Amino acid sequence: MKLVLAPNEFLDDYVLGCEFAKNAQISGNAYLFWRGAISAKFENSRIVFLHKKTIPQRYAATAKDCTNLNGLVLTSAFCSFTGLASSHLIRSNGSKLYELFELSEICGVKFINLKKFYDDFGLDYSLRIYIEKCKFFSPTPFEKRIKLTDTLCLGYY
Numbered sequence: 001m002k003l004v005l006a007p008n009e010f011l012d013d014y015v016l017g018c019e020f021a022k023n024a025q026i027s028g029n030a031y032l033f034w035r036g037a038i039s040a041k042f043e044n045s046r047i048v049f050l051h052k053k054t055i056p057q058r059y060a061a062t063a064k065d066c067t068n069l070n071g072l073v074l075t076s077a078f079c080s081f082t083g084l085a086s087s088h089l090i091r092s093n094g095s096k097l098y099e100l101f102e103l104s105e106i107c108g109v110k111f112i113n114l115k116k117f118y119d120d121f122g123l124d125y126s127l128r129i130y131i132e133k134c135k136f137f138s139p140t141p142f143e144k145r146i147k148l149t150d151t152l153c154l155g156y157y
Contacts, residue, residue, distance in 0.1 A: 003040040005049075007081035008128075010115055011069035014040060015055070017048035019107045024062040031055075042077040047109055067106050071115025075103065078112045084131045096149040097131075121146055127156045 005011075017039065021028040031037045031050055038051035055063045079086045088095040089103060089112070100120070102113035118125055134153040137143050145153040 001036075001038045003038060005040050005042050005077070007042060007073065007077040008114060008125075009073070010125075011049055011072050011111075013052055014049035014069055015052055015063050015066040016069065016106055016109060017050050018109070019066050020050055020055070020059075020063060022107065023065055024059050042074050044080070045074060045076060047074060069111070071113045072104070072111040073114045075110040075112050078114060082129055082131045097152060100148060121154065123156055129154060129156045131155075 017031065018028055021030065024030075028048075031039055031048070034054070034056055036054055037056075038054040040049045040051065041047060049069075050063075052063055073081075075086065075089050078084070079089070084097075087093050088097045089101065089110070091098055100117070102116050104111050104113070115125070118127075118129075123129070131148065131152055131154055133151055134145070134147060135151075137145050137153055137155060143155055144157065145155045147153050
């Protein structure tokens with residue numbers, strides 16, 4: 001079964017497909033032939049995630065050796081979800097937002113800890129968020145926002 005993940009769906013129950021295949025020393029497409037296997041991707045992404053509970057028993061130990069993805073989402077999914085330009089997630093670009101994020105890279109795939117981001121601002125995980133220049137927001141009672149930098153705000157609903 002193939003699933004499409006929502007851009008704000010945490011990867012808590014998944015392992016990164018390419019990391020798993022590398023650790024198990026199997027083809028990256030082997031999961032396609034497993035009975036009952038659940039794979040998932042974020043929309044417009046080629047990165048595959050495997051649901052931990054559907055990985056065959058013979059690979060259970062390998063799945064446990066994979067990096068814990070709790071709270072993580074792909075940076076590309078985060079950018080599409082929030083409307084943020086990906087350039088803000090590159091240290092060398094000098095964005096003041098960069099320090100607000102917990103970023104990680106596994107097998108060349110970049111992730112952001114969305115759960116931590118929500119927690120840092122005391123937001124419920126079910127809220128939709130977006131990042132925009134503060135000057136484009138409606139007056140405060142109409143649009144909920146948190147100021148992130150001098151020019152950028154986090155809106156939520």
